[in-house]
Amino acid sequence: MTKLILIGAGGHSKVIQDIVAEDKDFALYAIVDDAFDDMNEVDGIIYANTSFLEGISVKNYLFCVAIGNNNIRRNLYNKFNIPLESYATLVHPSAVISKSAKIGHGTVVMPNGVVNADTIIGNHCIVNTNSVIEHDNIIGDYVHISPNATLSGAVTVDEGTHVGAGSVVIPSKNIGSWSTVGAGSVVINNIMENVTVVGVPAKELKP
Numbered sequence: 001m002t003k004l005i006l007i008g009a010g011g012h013s014k015v016i017q018d019i020v021a022e023d024k025d026f027a028l029y030a031i032v033d034d035a036f037d038d039m040n041e042v043d044g045i046i047y048a049n050t051s052f053l054e055g056i057s058v059k060n061y062l063f064c065v066a067i068g069n070n071n072i073r074r075n076l077y078n079k080f081n082i083p084l085e086s087y088a089t090l091v092h093p094s095a096v097i098s099k100s101a102k103i104g105h106g107t108v109v110m111p112n113g114v115v116n117a118d119t120i121i122g123n124h125c126i127v128n129t130n131s132v133i134e135h136d137n138i139i140g141d142y143v144h145i146s147p148n149a150t151l152s153g154a155v156t157v158d159e160g161t162h163v164g165a166g167s168v169v170i171p172s173k174n175i176g177s178w179s180t181v182g183a184g185s186v187v188i189n190n191i192m193e194n195v196t197v198v199g200v201p202a203k204e205l206k207p
């Protein structure tokens with residue numbers, strides 16, 4: 001069993017802890033978060049400040065940045081000198097993943113997530129509860145596909161973008177990097193980088 005360390009102790013972390021509890025390949029070793037000043041051990045799990053990472057031998061563990069915010073997740077990955085290969089790919093047993101799909105390091109697939117044929121998902125992504133990523137999608141690093149969102153076939157989502165809960169993207173559209181698709185939106189056009197779109201059909205929200 002591989003010992004796993006989660007970086008982050010908030011709501012998103014709780015869902016990941018549930019996934020780890022279902023996975024016989026992993027044993028949750030520690031949860032580190034700057035919200036913790038002191039080190040405690042509860043039910044065999046260490047709770048500690050992120051400075052705990054400085055005193056361990058990285059090669060003995062796998063890791064996951066368990067933070068929902070895409071930008072913070074990227075910043076924490078860049079902050080800690082942990083090789084990409086040391087980040088686990090965590091998949092809930094109820095998720096359905098095509099044998100031809102590829103999923104990167106540090107990426108989590110929540111309950112009932114679907115990733116279909118020939119889709120490629122990058123590193124440190126979130127495929128959230130009940131979301132559907134259809135065939136031939138290309139999903140960049142640090143992307144979050146929220147609960148109940150549906151990406152139709154051959155969609156591309158570039159780095160850091162957040163696709164909101166219950167939104168739909170029609171086939172073959174591209175969503176640029178570090179953009180946000182509001183909850184419940186329907187994307188029928190390509191979306192630029194660094195914008196927020198909302199509504200049906202999705203239109204840019206001007207600052």
Ligand SMILES: CC(=O)SCCNC(=O)CCNC(=O)[C@H](O)C(C)(C)COP(=O)(O)OP(=O)(O)OC[C@H]1O[C@@H](n2cnc3c(N)ncnc32)[C@H](O)[C@@H]1OP(=O)(O)O
Binds near residue numbers: 185
């Ligand atoms: C397990 C989990 O929890 S995973 C997390 C999943 N999270 C999500 O899906 C959240 C997605 N976020 C949203 O939908 C947000 O509303 C955002 C990012 C689109 C906009 O947030 P903000 O920038 O704070 O916008 P704000 O709330 O000020 O609204 C601005 C305008 O957009 C409208 N608007 C905001 N969100 C939406 C939406 N999803 N659909 C349609 N209109 C919207 C508002 O009504 C408002 O309109 P008005 O100016 O005419 O009054």
